[in-house]
Amino acid sequence: MSAVGPASAQRAGLSFIRDAEVEHTIRQIATPLFKAADLDASSIDIHLIRDNAINAFVGGGMHLFIFTGLLMASDNPNQLAGVIAHETGHIAGGHLSRIGGAVEMATAQAIASALLGLAIGVAGGSADAGMAIAMGGQQMAQRGMLSFSRAQENSADQAGIRFLHRAGESAQGMLEFFQKLDNQSLLIGSRQSPYLSTHPMAADRVRVVENVVAQESGVRATATPEEQMAYDRMIAKLKGFLDPPGRTLATYKADDLSVPARYARAIAYYRQADLDNALPLIRGLIAEQPDDPYFHELEGQILFENGRVSDAIAPYRLAVETSNHAPLISVGLAQALIETGQDAAYTEAQSLLEAATAADRDNATAWRLLGIAYGRAGRMPQASLALAEYNAQVNRWEEAVVQATRARDNLPVGSPGQLRADDLVDYAKRQREEARAQR
The missing domain is CATH 3.30.2010.10 (Metalloproteases ("zincins"), catalytic domain)
Incomplete structure (x- = not known):
């Protein structure tokens, strides 16, 4: 690997x-x-x-x-x-x-x-x-x-x-x-x-x-309304997050009541920390499309990043359920659960993160959060293995060796986790030496 x-x-x-x-x-x-x-x-x-x-x-x-x-x-x-x-x-x-x-x-x-x-x-x-x-x-x-x-x-x-x-x-x-x-x-x-x-x-x-x-025949040259809407929403979201908020609000003016325009404005207002405008917009979209996971996800994100962690749980959970447990969205819910500091939340976060890392092994944040969740639940060998995965992904080879060694020495002999930790020890040591040689 x-x-x-x-x-x-x-x-x-x-x-x-x-x-x-x-x-x-x-x-x-x-x-x-x-x-x-x-x-x-x-x-x-x-x-x-x-x-x-x-x-x-x-x-x-x-x-x-x-x-x-x-x-x-x-x-x-x-x-x-x-x-x-x-x-x-x-x-x-x-x-x-x-x-x-x-x-x-x-x-x-x-x-x-x-x-x-x-x-x-x-x-x-x-x-x-x-x-x-x-x-x-x-x-x-x-x-x-x-x-x-x-x-x-x-x-x-x-x-x-x-x-x-x-x-x-x-x-x-x-x-x-x-x-x-x-x-x-x-x-x-x-x-x-x-x-x-x-x-x-x-x-x-x-x-x-x-x-x-x-000379074409029998093929379609235009998108369906549903395909165009998904595309327009994607572009609105990209502009909302990547363009300066002022530019987004100028592009998607207040009198534009289309779904993409309201979506883009909700993101722009959120980035300006203007929750009085951001939340009504996204909640209005949710009222119209209650099964849309990405609207729920944005509401959860807005609440979470503005310190309303407990309030963020419900929309994040709806986003996970309506997205069929999309790994990236599951990580958002898991992070909010961990931040509540409750034992039951750690257990749920572990389950979410285990599934997320199984489906998307390259998500460094998911591994880091899984290490935290395991640690707070007292599962220290598993925490060490998750943190070894995280440190390997971010090129922290020394720490990866330390964490993987700790996991290898404390997980049951011959278990999948111990075998994985052993592989990580060898791999991280090789990468550490290569990195030193390149300095």
Whole structure:
């Protein structure tokens, strides 16, 4: 097992975000395309990079990276599907494995290693905890990252079109996005989208897709109202959390009573600590859609981060139940339960966190909280193992060795936990020595 954390991410210039709703929305768009490519959708990890650049790429094997700037520059889920279809073409074609040159391969390896420990969780205690941002540098956005040849780009286009058609989708969204990039190519280099440096755009590629779209039949070119609403909510949420609150409130004006607009304003007001405006907005949305997990999650987050821990439990619990125990949301509830300081709450938090870490082993915050919950319940060997997992994910190798050794020496001989602790001791020692050698 590999477990590398945010330190590697910073060296690679990565800046990730985690959010259950955003990830779910993108996964809903991507899964039919992965299946159309005969890929196991569950084996492809989708990572969101916080950066305003319009970019996306594949790296480290079955990993798809999407920049928030690309999401917010697109107009509808069809355009995003076009991008994902193209990137799926690179994955299905094995293009990354064919990249030559030490620089490109070193970058790919850095990306692959940085991935594993970046799931900081849904409630990290900061004002933007609902978006769970693991901050790194911005250099990677300005560098080219991974570049593909023109032949590989054409191959990915053709494969992406096939995958769209197999999924019953038009290539219209791909065409629209390519047209955006074609317009970008007229800008001076410093203002161009980094997507153009990693995915060379040519007018003939646009014409090819235009010809395909002109001859299409039996495929749909527009999203359903439900798909567009999910997409619009995702964009509103991203803008609410990532843009300055004043900009969000200017974009989603008070007389706009649509669901995405009220959602964005609720987040903006919450970030301004204006609960008098934030809570009525989110509670109004809950009244209209009582089974929506993400509205409940936001109410819980607002209350929790403003010191109303006990009040946050009920909305968080509803969010967990209505999301079918989404791991990121479960971590939020678990953190609130731990903060109550009640013995019964620790037991519930343990159960939630055990399930969350089983489903999402790369969530460092979940491991840290699980260690706390075990410790407060007096389960010290289990606490040591959870904290070893956490420290390994954040590259604290010395502490990982200490905690894993403590767990190994105190868990039942031959138990799964002891075997895992033994593996972690060996792994953390190797990583510690490698880190020392690089200094």
